[in-house]
Amino acid sequence: MVPRTLIRDLAAHIGQQVxxxxxVNSLRLQRKLQFVIxxxxxxxxxxxxxxxxxxxxxxxxxxxxxxxxxxxxxxxTVVANEVVKLGGLELMLTSIEVVAKAETPxxxxxxxxxxxxxxxxxxxxxxxxxxxxxxxxxxxxxxxREFAYAQGCLEVHTPKLMGTASESGAEVFAVRYFDRAxxxxxxxxxxxxxxxxxxxxxxxxxxPVFRAxxxxxxxxxxEFTGIDVEIAWIEGVEEVMRFEERMLAxxxxxxxxxxxAQIAELFGTEVVVPDxxxxxxxxxxxxxxxxxxxxxxxxTKIDLDPEGERGFSTxxxxxxxxxxxxxxxxxxxxxxxxHLRPVVKPEVTESFDLLWKGIEITTGAQREHRxxxxxxxxxxxxxxxxxxxxxxxxFRFGTPPHGGLGxxxxxxxxxxxxxxxIRESTFLFRGPHRxxx
Numbered sequence: 001m002v003p004r005t006l007i008r009d010l011a012a013h014i015g016q017q018v019x020x021x022x023x024v025n026s027l028r029l030q031r032k033l034q035f036v037i038x039x040x041x042x043x044x045x046x047x048x049x050x051x052x053x054x055x056x057x058x059x060x061x062x063x064x065x066x067x068x069x070x071x072x073x074x075x076x077t078v079v080a081n082e083v084v085k086l087g088g089l090e091l092m093l094t095s096i097e098v099v100a101k102a103e104t105p106x107x108x109x110x111x112x113x114x115x116x117x118x119x120x121x122x123x124x125x126x127x128x129x130x131x132x133x134x135x136x137x138x139x140x141x142x143x144x145r146e147f148a149y150a151q152g153c154l155e156v157h158t159p160k161l162m163g164t165a166s167e168s169g170a171e172v173f174a175v176r177y178f179d180r181a182x183x184x185x186x187x188x189x190x191x192x193x194x195x196x197x198x199x200x201x202x203x204x205x206x207x208p209v210f211r212a213x214x215x216x217x218x219x220x221x222x223e224f225t226g227i228d229v230e231i232a233w234i235e236g237v238e239e240v241m242r243f244e245e246r247m248l249a250x251x252x253x254x255x256x257x258x259x260x261a262q263i264a265e266l267f268g269t270e271v272v273v274p275d276x277x278x279x280x281x282x283x284x285x286x287x288x289x290x291x292x293x294x295x296x297x298x299x300t301k302i303d304l305d306p307e308g309e310r311g312f313s314t315x316x317x318x319x320x321x322x323x324x325x326x327x328x329x330x331x332x333x334x335x336x337x338x339h340l341r342p343v344v345k346p347e348v349t350e351s352f353d354l355l356w357k358g359i360e361i362t363t364g365a366q367r368e369h370r371x372x373x374x375x376x377x378x379x380x381x382x383x384x385x386x387x388x389x390x391x392x393x394x395f396r397f398g399t400p401p402h403g404g405l406g407x408x409x410x411x412x413x414x415x416x417x418x419x420x421x422i423r424e425s426t427f428l429f430r431g432p433h434r435x436x437x
Contacts, residue, residue: 207226
């Protein structure tokens, strides 16, 4: 029995007989020769078969028994052939086993729309440019964790079933929990802060997040993978921003080193490792820059809409040559009750969003750690304190100043690769109208 060889390793076996396991990518049938392009997760190889006089069972299998996307095991001799465009190698066929024949016609093709492709996601993942997305995701997650661990973070896994909504009463999924209601976590926010109150200086988590938003945009999902960090004993929100910019620079450097050439080839996108620090602008400064260019001439907006985010990022790119920008000092009215409000400027919060190429990828802030002030801010927002009791109790017994951030892994991956939709950067997308496959 000839052991399996990955396609990427064939160059080390020239002149030897090997077996390759994969899928039929395409067939090219000529009068004297049959060519089968076989694909595994590492690449493509041309398999060549000379038609014998009088025909053969092997010829018949290739001709009629293994349409594209059939799973096959092919055995043959590796031959160097500079004419072959696929790496200058071909496999001269000895035998072929059709492990599982694909039905025809295939339900999707290159012209299929994204929603139809999502119906057949397992087939949609087979092309190299789609599979590479998740190779990059793996590297990205690994590098994010490496940085967090090196900074002394402990990784925790917070509950995704909660007795009360983690941020507000809206945008939550209620589920039946025995004889009462529970909610899918919108964020590990409260639990991260509990860890800080428990004496853990730095907390890190990558895990699922649920948002009951009826949004149908290219960057929203009802379930996504969140990246969350919380840091204790900070002097200000600036420490949180410094943590994130260094973490992203580290992660993008790892992606560039491992996948940069492949990303450029398949997606036409250059992975740029950003310089730190990133540019920083207050919300008021950002709006002023946009107004000077004609955005929101009435001056009624206190936040950036998607058009504003894109426009502001364009300005930052022109002024600083930078793809990233922090927007800080969000007004109290549009931030949660637990964001710290500076004494010298109580109308704003010590918070930020991070924009990358015109898309918001992160929200962060310094938290209010004083129990009496936290209660007062919750009351000012008109919140019922009873469901918050377990959370508020964390601040009654000496919780240090702290802050953190929450980012969306799938959105970061979408921007990194220049994808059109978060559906493509999510293994199995969930949206208002999609619960399958």
